Amino acid sequence: MEFRRIKAYDLDCCIAEIYDQTEAQTEDVALLRRLLAAVPRPRPAPEGRMPLRILEPFCGNGRILIPLAQDGHTLVGLDRSAPMLASAHAKVEALPEEVRRRVTLRQVDVLSAPWPSGCDVVILGGNCLYELATPEEQAACIRAAAGALRVDGYLYLDNNHMEGELAASWREPGVQHHRFPTGRCADGTLVCGTTETIGYDASRRLVRLRRTATITRPDGAVTRHAWVEQKHPPSTAEMRGWLEGHGFIIEALWGDRAGAPYTDDADRAIFWARRAATPLRR
Structure with missing residues (x-):
């Protein structure tokens, strides 16, 4: 994959x-x-x-x-x-x-x-x-x-x-809020990011993450992105x-x-x- x-x-x-x-x-x-x-x-x-x-x-x-x-x-x-x-x-x-x-x-x-x-x-x-x-x-x-x-x-x-094994902080269940790319731009655009661990192999230090970024423009328009990453x-x-x-x-x-x-x-x-x-x- x-x-x-x-x-x-x-x-x-x-x-x-x-x-x-x-x-x-x-x-x-x-x-x-x-x-x-x-x-x-x-x-x-x-x-x-x-x-x-x-x-x-x-x-x-x-x-x-x-x-x-x-x-x-x-x-x-x-x-x-x-x-x-x-x-x-x-x-x-x-x-x-x-x-x-x-x-x-x-x-x-x-x-x-x-x-x-x-x-x-x-x-x-x-x-x-x-x-x-x-x-x-x-x-x-x-x-x-x-x-x-x-x-x-x-x-x-x-x-x-x-x-050693994948650190415990990388294995925590549940959705973690206020993660990158959370922040506010100079024009007022607001970005809210989340990360959720959806799978891992601790011994191989592999982790799979579901991530989202919700972008809210100053005019109220909202765009939501979601994707899966793997990290080692x-x-x-x-x-x-x-x-x-x-x-x-x-x-x-x-x-x-x-x-x-x-x-x-x-x-x-x-x-x-x-x-x-x-x-x-x-």
């Missing part, structure tokens, strides 16, 4: 606006800036600058991509959501021309479309693996990242941390295995975006991994 065809991000431009309201953190951007500053540059740059070629699949509204472009790097962003990319395009268009020239946004399905090659860095940030339905799809993204990177290029992989919170062991299996050398593993060491109780599992000269294949 196909679970990826509908996501909240695909439904309406108002949801991209609510995403901006709810996902405004900058700690991961600050961490990336520190990491990018230390990446060896494989080629000289004009005017003494040394920009990197960076690919961000699941780029969404440009929360991570745009600040890095403003730093002088060249960015390609991939995403399948037209509303999220429209939001990103609008933000990019408001930037100086010099920055706009460094940003390319493409509407594609990251699991089926080819990724650019020869990149210095690939960013898989913001819990993006949680947008995929199975560990096989998640592993495919790591494989694609290996193919997109130059030798000695780097992958940034950032997800929430869950080990990846474990640290799984991510480590995918990375090593596709020829990555893990240089760092952190437990939060401030750079704290990873522990069993960490909130996040953030990998910084370098692509070896001869990637292995499993």
